[in-house]
Structure formats: structure tokens, C-alpha cells
Amino acid sequence: MSESLRRVVVTAPGKLVIAGEYVVLDGAEALVAAVDRRLRVVGSARAGDGSAGPRGGSPDAGGLPPEALLARRHAESALGEVAMDLSVDAHALAQDGKKLGLGSSSAASAAAAGAVVAWRGGDPAAERRRILGWALAGHRAIAPEGSGVDVAAATLGGFVRLCRDRVEEAAPLAWPRGVEVEVVWTGTPARTSELVRRVKALETEAPARYRARMDALREAAADLIDALSRGDAPAVAASADAHGRAMGALGEAAGAPIVTDALAGLAALARACGGGAKPSGAGGGDVALAFFTRPEDAARFRARCTEAGLTLLSLTLGAEGVRAEER
Secondary structure, eight states: OOGGGOEEEEEEEEEEEEEOTTGGGGTOEEEEEEEEEEEEEEEEEOSSTTOOOOOBSOGGGTSBOHHHHHHHHHHHHHHOOOOEEEEEEOGGGEETTEEOSSOHHHHHHHHHHHHHHHHTTOOGGGGHHHHHHHHHHHHHHHOTTOOOHHHHHHHHBSEEEEEGGGGGGOEEOOOOTTOEEEEEEOSOOOOHHHHHHHHHHHHHHOHHHHHHHHHHHHHHHHHHHHHHHHTOHHHHHHHHHHHHHHHHHHHHHHTOOSSOHHHHHHHHHHHHTTOEEEEESSOSSSEEEEEESSHHHHHHHHHHHHHTTOEEEOOOBSOBOSEEOOO
8 A cells, every 4th residue: 555545443442430530549449441432543655755743632523632642642652653643533532512421531542552563563452452552651741640540441341340540450350240331421520520520629628528538438448349349239328329429428528519400319319219429530410320130220211301301321341452343
């Protein structure tokens, strides 16, 4: 193929945090799932020596965010520079023009590093662990306070359990039979950085109160991960409900709207239908996850959501990680 006609297409999945929000920043374990909405990166040969190369900015606008630019550079440091322009399409990670909180910058980082692998003739799917290292390095340079869970999901795919200090050692989890998850969009994007800032302020201003709320949340997250890893379907819904309540208590202590009225209403609706629900991610909006062990309960919940005008998202959890696509 002529160099001027070269083209690679690499995609990476979005993510949903299943358990461990906030406490993962405090050293606890988290569980994250890749979802089947995928960010797409297209690499093509540069027009000529005068090409400006890849642009920074929002992945929704076609340019690479700074994390992804750095992930690409780390990949090129290992594999060699490539004369490739990248464009990014993250529209699948949005709803009605609003971001869903599915981790677009992390998916862009994984896909950008994967595009370097593909351009060099490699298979991104076979190099996911190396790509994870490059994508993490890019993200940590821009947001060193981040947990890395979304980067791990975008790169490795599936269901991944991990600790912040050992993201590179992230391990897969097999999703248990008999557990159904419904994903509900609140209609309001959240500002994760502001919520985390308020929680960190609580740690400084009222350390004993902070520790009590974080210990309760740590225990709830561990219970949910344990129930899922043991395949204890009946315990999952109750553990998810307890996790959501603990997130709400942390938010109340910090003066942060982690569990908004909309999220609290969703949790009450899930309980009324025989399940349990919690925010996915920092809260404050974005999406919630409702867990059920009986299909009829999940069906009743979906019907009640439709009656209430709530948006159910058609998402499959456990999607494949970063990969090359047909050109």
C-alpha cells in the first residue's frame, strides 16, 4: 500500500465504575467494567512535511486531549516515531450531545497508543498491557490525582479489579450468573474534579468525620466486590444499595452533591422493585447502576423508569478492550 494511503482504525471502550468510588483514591480496591460504546481513532499519513500533526483539545471535536497526546508520545518512545495524523470520534460516549461520564479521555489515550502499535504493524489487542503503561503515563502527567480505573477499563476491557498504586497489576473478574444490571442516565453531566475537591477538603477540615465516612464506604465497596467475585447474586443488590447509601453519607459530610435527588430517587425505585442501585463514578449526575437478581424485577424497574421519563441506556458490560478495526 502507498504510504500516502495508509490508514489504521483503533477503538477503545468507555467504562462504568462498579464499586470503589472515592475509596480507590484512598488505596482501596475498585471494580470497573468496559462498556460496548467505543471511542474511535483514525490514523492516516500526514499530508506532507508541513503538516501540523495531531491537535490537542476535546475528543468530541476531533482532536486528541493532552492525556492522549502524551500516551502517543510514550508509545512512540518505545516503538519509534510515526508520521501519522490522528482524528478522534467520541460521539458514542455521549447522549444527546452530553457526555455520559464514560471516560472519553482515557479511551482516547488507549486508542492513540494503540494506533501507534497498529501503524507499526502490531496488534493492539496483543499489546494491551504495554498500552496500559503508556496510557497511564499520559494520564498521570496531566491528572496525577486520578485513580487510573478508567484507563485500565479502556485498555484491558472486561471487568477489572485494581488498586490505584498497582494499576498495572489489574486483574480480571468473571461476572456472576444471575446478576442483571440496568444503566440509567440522569440527564446531567457531573464535574468529578469539584466533587473530589470537596471530599478532600473534608479530610483536611474534619479528619475524624472523613475517616468514618470513608471507612464505611470502603467496607461497602469491599462487600460488593466480594459478592460479585464469589458469585453470590442475592448479596449483590443489597451490597450495591449499601454502597450507594455510603456514597450519599460521604457527600452529606463533605457538602458535595454526590447522591443528587435524581440518584436518590433511582435508588428508591430500585429498592421498590427488589434490587439495589448506586451512582457509577463520582456521582453528582452522570449514570446510575441498578442491580437485580430476578429478570422480572429488572423488567418492572425498566417499566417504572419509562413511566418516570428516565433514560435507560442500552449498554453491554464487559466489552473487549482496545483493538484494531477493519480499515
